[in-house]
Amino acid sequence: MSIDPIEHPRSPGLLSRFADVLRSDSVGGFLLIGAAAIALVWINSPFGEVYERLRSITFGPEFLHLDLTLETWAADGLLAIFFFVVGNELKQEFVHGELRNPRRAILPIVAAVCGMVVPAAIYAAINFTSPDTIQGWGIPMATDIAFAIAILAVVGRGLPVALRTxxxxxxxxxxxxxVVVIAVFYTSGINFVALLAAVAGLVVFWYLQRGRGLAARLNASVVPNWLVYVPLAAVIWFLVHESGVHATIAGVAMGLLMRTDKLPGEEHDPSHGAEQMLRPWTAGLALPIFAFFSAGVVFDGLGEIVTDSAALGIIAGLILGKVIGIAGGSWLTTKVTGAELNPSLKWIDIIGMSQLAGIGFTVSLLISELSFLGAPEHLAHAKTGVLVASLIATVLAAVILGLRARHYRKLGYPTSTSAE
Incomplete structure (x- = not known):
């Protein structure tokens, strides 16, 4: 069975052109940044209480433990669709693109690990003598993929495609x-029955992608593909959510399991068909709504955070730690192993992208809440630290990558901001 892209209707005329516009990363980036800006202004205005009440509205079936707030539905539900698209895009790169070469694929993986370890170590060093704040070491480890890609799309027109990959x-x-850090160090327990059931669901999802046996007979039937895949995806998402693991991982897993090769008789492979169908929805709806409900952080001012070791550790970890860990770890890896940097990239590009990875935001805010549940003052300062660090990282990355994009545009490199 496959997700055949010719089975879902493409609206002709204006709607079709509108969907094509939304497939551009830069358009989605502007929408996400605009929604985040509205949230930041609103929450810090005299009407901030209205915003808080809005995102705290709860709905969903309570017997399934899905009576969630609008903010949680956006972060766990809508963002899972975005992670599916990202995981699916990565699958295409691993099979047909840049990451087919193991010597290049290993570099961003090692960089990610170094980009988590070094910020955590910097935070721990700053808070080593403070037992009240040391538990926040996981806060600066995270990179907010949605915001990072949005900023790259807005400022990076002309950058090599390899940098986005x-x-x-x-x-x-x-x-x-x-997710592993949260599960091991910040969660009281994991529901392994639900997690194993989710894995079983993913196995079924993978099997149906192959188009053999029962899957082939289903594919030949009159049952539309989406009537099978949408309920299955919803069940997998629910089981991952029920397990205690962040539900967006369900989207990543399903995206990485997508089939990228055509079977005999197929006009398109299911991977590209799903991306064609979902990308406008993620860019035009899922990400802006997520940004609107997640970016509402009360700015606590700079006066108090300069004396709070938790805030200082977060800022130093995200601003300095990410660059040292990602760029330094990547450079060191190329010197001691066979890993290599894509020839179209320079190390200054990696430094700019490393600064972009200092946008912690959503996951950093989540770990902040888990770290300082009983310490409201430290929690407020930690959230402000995440906000300040993310803004500084955005500005620094925009300057570096903007200059590099101008340089590459003169050289005529393919743009990394296009989603086509």
Missing amino acids: FLLTLAIVDDLGA
Whole structure:
């Protein structure tokens, strides 16, 4: 069975052209940044309480433990669709693209690990003598893939395609690492029955992608593909959510399991068909809504965070630690192993992208809440530290990558911001 892209209707005329516009990373980036800016202004305005009440609205079936707030539905539900698209894109790169070469594929993976370890070590060093804040060491480990890709799309027109692939791979590995850290160090327990059931669901998803046996007979039937895949995806997402693991991992896993080769008789492979169908929805709806509900952080001012070791550790970890870990780890890896940097990239590009990875935001805010549940003052300072660090990282990355993009445009390199 496959997701045949010719089975879903393509609206002709204006709607079709609108969908094509939304497939551009830069358009999606502007929408996401705009939604985040609205949230930041609103929450810090005299009407901030209205915003808080809005994102705290709860709905969903309570007997399934899905009576979630709008903020949680956006972060766990809508963002899972985005992670599916990203995981699917990475699968294409691993099979047909840049990451087919193991010597290049290993570099962003090692960079991601170094980009988690070094920021955590810097935070721990700053808070070593502070037992009240040392537990926040996991906060600066995270990279917010949605915001990082959005900024890259906005400022990086003209950058080599390989840089975007590097960032995608790094951010996915970083996100998986953050999930492991949360599960091991910040979660009271994992529901292994639900987790194993989710794995079984993923096996079924993989099997149906192959188009053999029962899957082939289903594929030949009159049952539309989406009637099988959408309920299956929903069940897998629910089981991952129920297990205690961050539900977006379900999207990553299904994306990486997509089949990227055509079977006999198919006009398109299911991977590209799914991407063609879902990318406009993620760029035009899922990511802006996620950004709107997630970016509402009350700015606590700079006066108090300069004396709070937790905030200082977060800022130093995200601003300095990410660059040292990612760029330094990548450079060292090329010197001691057979790993290599794509010839179209320079180390200054990796430094700029490493700074972009300092946008922690969503996952960093989540770990902040888990770290300082009983310490509201440290929690407020930690959230402000994440916000300040992410803004500084955005500005520094925009300057470096903007200059590099101008340089590459003069050389005529293919753009990394296009989603085509």
